Amino acid sequence: MTTTIDHITKQLDRLYNAQAPETGIIKNFIKAETEANTQLRSYANNVKQNHLDNYVYFRGLTEFSNKCSKNCYYCGIRAGNKNVDRYDVTDEDILDAVRFAHEQNYGSVVLQAGERSDKHFVERVDKLLRKIKQITNDEIGITISLGEQNYETFKRWFESGAHRYLLRIESSNKILYYKIHPKNEKHSYEHRIQALYDLKDIGYQTGTGVMIGLPFQTRKDLVEDLLFMRRFDIDMVGMGPYIEHQDTPLYKYRNQLLPQQDRFEMTLNMISLLRIIMPDINIASATALQALDPMGREKALKAGANVIMPNVTPGMYRNSYKLYENKPCTDEEAADCVSCLEMRIGLTGNQVGYGKWGDSRHYHNRRGR
Template sequence: MIPISEILNKDNFSREEIIRLLASENEDRSALFACSAKVKEENVGNIVYFRGLIEFSNICGKNCFYCGIRKGNKRANRYNLTDDEILEAARFAYESNYGSVVLQGGELEGEAFTLRIERLLHRIKELSDGRLGITLSVGEQTREVYRRWYEAGAHRYLLRIESSDRELYYKIHPRDKNHSFERRLQALYDLRDTGYQVGTGVMIGLPFQTTDHLAGDLLFMKALDIDMCGMGPYIEHADTPLWEYRDQLLPLEARFDLALKMIAVLRLMMKTINIASATALQAIDPIGREKALKIGANIIMPNITPGVYRDDYKLYENKPCTDEEAADCKNCLEARIHMSGNKIGYDQWGDSLHFKERN
């Protein structure tokens, strides 16, 4: 069997080599993490960029089998921030020198929703004198809608594929016109054609998922030539259809470890993209996000949603930091990031170097 050190010296990995890296343990795992940390340091440095996360609504038109805010969950306490509440959160990010915000909400479509996002983009640009970068994460839309939002000021878009394997995709989503694998894939191409920095990601440790699936996901992201990635461990939610498969899941610690290895391997495969350290990591390990920063991630998304709403944007159980206000989150993360040996890139958009190189 080829030594891990030989695999790590390659510029490109085969599917089998990725599977081997994802299965690594002990000294091999340590070698993987040491290599990905070195590649991160050499290519994107030790700067961590903040994206102030505004979870502005948990009203969703989709019924994904893994998600706590799915349309069919009648137990979810629905909310929708006012424009003023969203703008106040954006103002906090601006005054705190975060550099960027993320507007994230349930997936909705329609002219009223399109106009609202368009209006908010203009107003966020106005209140920050154009200095706040804006990422959107509000799901599948038409190419025309993506164009309107891009022209209004958004320049990054995160649309997680959740699984790049069509068969697995339909095991975790309804098989209907509202949950089309082909449409989600097309949306990613539309975003790229419109001019966005494009991000996607997957859940790690899903029911029915294998390391072969995960290797395919990494190869998919490489082939799509993404600019940024947000992925993390799958954490089950009691009010979802996938809850019945909870006894078949990897232990939480194994899902966490696999998520770290996915981040490390992706950093080796795509050296200059932005990789987010997902909040779900902290739901399993108190210093989970810091561990991800050490081995490859370079983006953190402090939650700046008003505290009263945070517990209701519950995609999964045990979501951390729901009892904090924005300033608490900022102070906590500053200490954590410095503890991880990184520095915060304040007042910077922190755009993907990969995007800049390609363009």
């Protein structure tokens, strides 16, 4: 037993200290045995404590519209899904959600919606950003996750108050990317990559992420995803398990998928591996993890994640923003989450970073290089 633990620790030390991470070690840990999983996650949690701190940062999440112009094959709110009740949260309800997050001393909020780039949408977001800064006296951080936009729109939103942007690549493998997206101008792999470069150039704390356990995906793909994020020098990551949705084209491949428990374990391992090779970035504990395990988000915090996104969307809208099946907390209101989450985070040995923006330390480190 001791020999095995020593061997695992030596491999993780090599990974942590390497200038160029060894792909073989990463591949072996993505889908490992129980003992190796335990060691990996404990090691990653120690790396987090050494490079960051004991805080978990809250991002109050408002999913303010499920209207989307894209037709991604995995997504329940894709434009082609006619079974979705489409909605737009009113501006006042969005601002009320922000006020709630601010009053609860959350350090930041996240605005998320289906992907659109029409003039009305762009201007609406711009006004909301300015209003959020005004009503919170510039005391709350703002992350947005609103898909691909042109450079001018990204810059406009940045100047209006957003300073973090999450744009998930979903898969860094171009071939796989086009198996989960239509191959056309609206879903261009090259445009996605360019958008990430644009965000970084403008000055955003730039985030991306992938899905784990997709149809057609291999462990080699996941290794390359991690290396892609490291090469890109990303500041923050939100990645989670792929969970099928019956109203999507990928649903027909459900019998080819790994069991959900395997996807869950692999996601925790991906979080841990990324923490080890990128020690000072922000890593979110995805809500999708809770859909597969009641303690999924807490387990991710103990595996290296340091951000959690309590949903502050008004309860009447939550059930209509279902990117995947069995999404948790769709029958709750924002206030239901507060004490429960604080208690559960305490059980992980972390504490909530109330009132802190929780900016990516990696962002500040790379900007100072």
